[in-house]
Amino acid sequence: MSVKKYQGHAGGWGALKSTASHLIKSKNIAKNIKNLLKTNQEHGFDCPGCAWGEKDEPGRFRFCENGAKAVNWEATSLRVGADFFARHTVSALRKQTGYFLESQGRLAEPLVYDRASDRYRAITWQDAFELIAKQLNRLENPNQAEFYTSGRASNEAAFLYQLFVRKFGTNNFPDCSNMCHEASGIALKQAIGIGKGTVKIDDFEHADAIFVFGQNPGTNHPRMLDSLSHAARRGASIVTFNTLKERGLERFADPQSAKDMLTGSATKITQQYFTPNLGGDMACVRGMVKVLLARHQQAVKENSAVFDLDFIEQHTQGLDTYLAKVDATSWQQIEQQSGLSKAQISQAASLYQQAKKVIVTWAMGITQHKHSVATIEEITNLQLLFGQIGKKGAGLCPVRGHSNVQGDRTMGINEKPSAEFLDALAHTFSFEPPRAHGHNTVEAIEAMLAGKSQVFIALGGNFVSATPDTHITKQALSRCKLTVNIATKLNMSHLYPGEQSLILPCLGRTDIDMQASKAQFVTVEDSFSMVHKSQGVVDSNTDNMRSEPAIIAGMAQATLGKSPVDWLALSSNYNLIREYIAKTLPEFSNMNERVNQRGGFYLGNSAANYQWHTTTEKANFSRHDLPQDIVPASIRALSDNRIFVMQTLRSHDQYNTTVYGYEDRYRGISGERDIILMNAQDIKDLGFFAQQRVDVTSLWPDKVERKIVGFKLVPYDIPQGNVAAYFPEANPLVALTNKGDLSDTPASKSIAVVISAQQQAQRII
Template sequence: MSQIDIPEKAHFTDDLEPAGGWGSLKEVSTTLMEQDAVIHGMQALPRQNKLHGFACVSCSWAKPADPHAFEFCENGAKATAWELTSNKAAPDFFLQHTVSELESWTDYELESTGRLTKPMRYDAASDKYLAVSWDEVFADIGAELRTMEPEKVVFYASGRASLETSYMYQLLARMYGNNNLPDSSNMCHETTSVALPRSIGVPVGTIGLDDFQKTDCMLFFGHNTGTNAPRMLHQLQEARQRDVPIITVNPIRERGMVAFVNPQSPVQMLTPDQTCISTQYLQIILGGDTAAAMGIAKWLIEADDAARASNQTRVIDADFIAEHTHGFEAFADKVRATGWEDIERFSGIARSELAQAAQTYARAERAIIFYGMGVTQQREGVQHIDMLTNLLLLRGNIGKPGAGICPIRGHSNVQGQRTVGITEKPELAPIEKLREQYGFEPPTKKGMNTVETCEAMLNGEVAAFIGLGGNFLRAAPDHSLTEPAWRDIPLTVQILTKLNRSAVVHGRKAYLLPCLGRIETDQQESGEQAVTVEDSTGRIHGSKGLIDPAANTLLSEPAIIAGLARHTLEPNPRVNWDAWVADYASIRDAIAETFPETFHDFNNRMWTPGGFARPLPARERIWKTENGKANFIPPATLNPHAELPDRSGETLRLMTTRGDNQFNTTVYALDDRFRGVFGTRRVLLMNKEDMKKRDLHAGDFVTAETESDNDVTRRVERLRVQPFDIPQGCVVGYFPELNPLVPLWHHAKGSKVPAYKAIPIRLILEYRGAEST
């Protein structure tokens, strides 16, 4: 199969359609037909995100108690079609293709081969994956793991796995002897898990869907809602109908936050009517989040100083600050001492625009701040979140209806797997309870996160990598270093539904373990099973598949974890893996015993309409911080790029992003209609002045190289440049194609989340495109 991403055949447009509308319906229909999943899709989609239905396998946005007739978005429907495809990557497919050949295929081509049907083992003599039995797989992998040093084995978890599977997986890792449980949170919202506990005492957001009806103002930082959580646009549209102002702070004018046509509204579908979601849009420079938030805070504090001097009504919530917070005076002094010139310089936003945003925020009695990976995946991501929290604390907007902070998570259960113990940090795991419950000595040494796993790979210190879903290698940074190191791992095991790059680039011994998808019926000894997930607002939901499995040779994720455990671990009379697989309700009983505060009466509550809420003390203004207060935390710097190299004086700041035909590393098609890009993902979107300065024209092809002070060359070639509405000095390209430009050291301070934003790069002209000549 030939490469399908040919940049010369791409086309571009400035005529962008709104999010939703007929475009979404067309995209969903096309994907269903391409995957030969029309019949199964029509059966499944009406039950998506519904009570007694199945939770979407892509994003983790909240599932309402009173859902719409169609409670799915365009990308959620594509994810469903992708899982229910009639295409199969059966054993005969692997007999026709060597693994070396498959390595040359694009991400889209690999996943388009369809569902894996049987367990496969890599055969070095033929360079092919060959089918083996499940018994053989478990025996072989177990024998290998029993010979290895536990501290050199990694148990990675993507955000797809259910609460039941995740709980079993963390127990397997800890009974094996380590806390090496990196997960997709390490790739995205670990920054949240570091920042929020020290400021408000919880590692997750504080709002629920009910707060949308009560809020007076919303602010969005660093999130492409129209692509990454489109179902939220319904709540935003309803808020706009109540005249709630929505301020968006982002380097790109993302289409969903500008124009939305509700596919479930006959009026909007049959007329030119559309909803403008954002009432003010601040296009900051990459990394300018702290400076922008500082500008809003400065206006508030200066206005409050003036109000206090003239005995007027206070602008900040002085009573809340006095009763509930610590560190206000130090923060206020820092704000007062910061000049507007620096704020404008490092945010890229004029003082007048920041003042307008501050006035809008000040008029609101209740406000919510949302943020996404545009904030968390930066070197100063923790500081950015601190500043957003500071803004909320200034006006008492934590712990009251219609107010709070909301990190918008990505994968469908990425937040939930942390709730049941998937973490490399032993202090966050229920170590004492596991010791008491299962009678073993859990490891207390800190495990490896994503970046540390990559570092260990480079040092030859990873003996085995077990992947529970996901596409770790493709999502990881620094491909020129990590891919060669990955090939040297003695054992790689991937539990997955489809081929991806982490499967075809393999360790010295490699296994593919195909599992059931969430939409498929899961028949076990006690009958059909259901699982649970946690959404972005901390609500836990039941999920039950309804479509026949892609093959009768597939095992469920719990069954695969149990098979690995039985063949790897010493028998433990307190853990009956087979009984857990026979009846998932028994797993939930075990979870409830480990985490009684959150999961008491788990089985009876799992079908609560809208989900049941995990305890969130900050929502009740109970602060589980060291000092028992909510903490103001002053920023260390406004300049996010002070330490980054700029040897040539021509450095641009690269922001990697996902397209509208994409979920994480899964690419459904090469078009990104919300940015006007069609037929390619090998593109750099640039400010016109930056192009002019470098004598570049639309259609020219360049090599991008990372500016670095070390001797490692990081480059991506054959990238087509196109003009785009983005602040000067910033450039946009696609994840994961541009991950080779992200150095392993370029991660968020404090959380080690790979910083896929604001990467320092320079461009080298390869050849002129047709437009130039």
């Protein structure tokens, strides 16, 4: 392991060098250079990585370093089939890392688990579909099946999937949204009537200030740095609240800027960088409002105003009750919980007040806490006070993860579908869909663990590695009658089969998708509600792989016959799927025509148009108390040792559960993933030293021991009392019931832990 403070800037030559190394590693250099030139282009494919949108600027490369990693990782020439499992048992593969599993190459043929030999063997597609149909149709109740979805699935695949599942008779749709931005959707729906961000990408060119909460775009969505650097260069104030100091939000060199590359110069991104305690962001915003309220009250005495009173009067309700909450919140509580001083919070408030147009953007550093919904509603309150919704250069911007996670929800991948969506589905397809709410991710794990759910089908993703309480999730899957994983690569979820198990290899975003002798395209929706085409360009050995729509159609036809549609006909021509989408969802009218427009089409946003689809028909001020404590007294009582708050995060060589390598360049760490980032003074106070191996135990009021062992301490610029570790290695510490209020999102950024000297040499596998 190497730890060396990174002195450079984000992007620049380091990003180009990393891109080149991953091109070489793919063993498919010439093709992948061509592929990268088609990434996010008009006649190419949508990056399989993040959901950040694209400006319509011809002649520019439209991939970032981590997007290049994703493309190279997917477009490898290596293949995994039955011959691989002839050499490896499932039990032996469990001892390998996720990096090893995925680096073996693309899944090449459908596989079925043979328990006697502990290996997967080949199976025909038709036999696989019949096995699925047999298990589904023998269930006593459709609600005994769970249908998981990764956010990488296209609109066409997601719509077909939800139609199949609802015709089968359940709303059990645990999906990746449950684990990331569920709180954003719930909070925004309650506050402004729509669970999506209100801004377009062009708004970043007009904002006077951009407030960035709880995210690390340099690693997780690097293309966002292009938007932020342009805003910074024209003079916009960028204010960051993030517990860790992250290089991407400090300074950035644009790899497409000749000046930056030739001179070694970089753009300073953040004007003010605040590092609050984990879970302290709500207190930060409450403090800003408290400062601004005092200024407003003084201004009113002078026949003026700080708040946008016309906007508040015309478009909102609940102001007085909310401001009473602000008045009642003490500075002592705000400072203690946020970890920032009143002076620092006042400085942030001044920067906000000075701007006429403000965008507030956030990611999973905000959404993975117990009080995440309340925090996002607090952010929304701040924007409502100043009318910062519905005008150019202003608004709310949750930054989604996977490139179509927002589109999946639009298509109906939702365990709690709206009555309007179900009514439209019933009208279009002439059947009555189930109305009862289904299971989210946490509820699905609990149902499988209890034996109440017996079939698990995953459309993409790596369920074991993505979910909390890793060992419990493994047990839950193993108790199923059937597990089915539709995937491009081997991952840890495939190694915990039910009584019967299938791995079904699907095409990726980069692959040419031939159906009925014609290349098909799919569509995706980015974080800005833009819907655009994605068409694979890679012509390689995909003979025994199938597209996601074709796999879904095969399962549906075997299970339901031709009801309520001819599934195989739809999968042979995706235009037919899009026609049904257009009939069901009014915002997708004339979809086949509109998607062929350059750049696609905008779905619109009701709140941005001052249409408030809430119960009050106004934008609602929320009125939450601050949490009493990020670590409740009942948790603190479980240990006499010093308690830290831990968050899980990604390394730079990682996207979600996929690890591309062992280089966390911007944090200066390489060669190791079992690490704990910790304040140097905290390390000293515990009597420990840098790179000492420690054990970490999480605290939760049940009888389950949650522990990771043999992790190295790495001194880092993080507030005292806070620590961080990589995901998914630290997921065993996240209790299944440690989840967000209203959202049920795992509280992976608020884990109470104690840290002790290593007691055993053997690490948990």
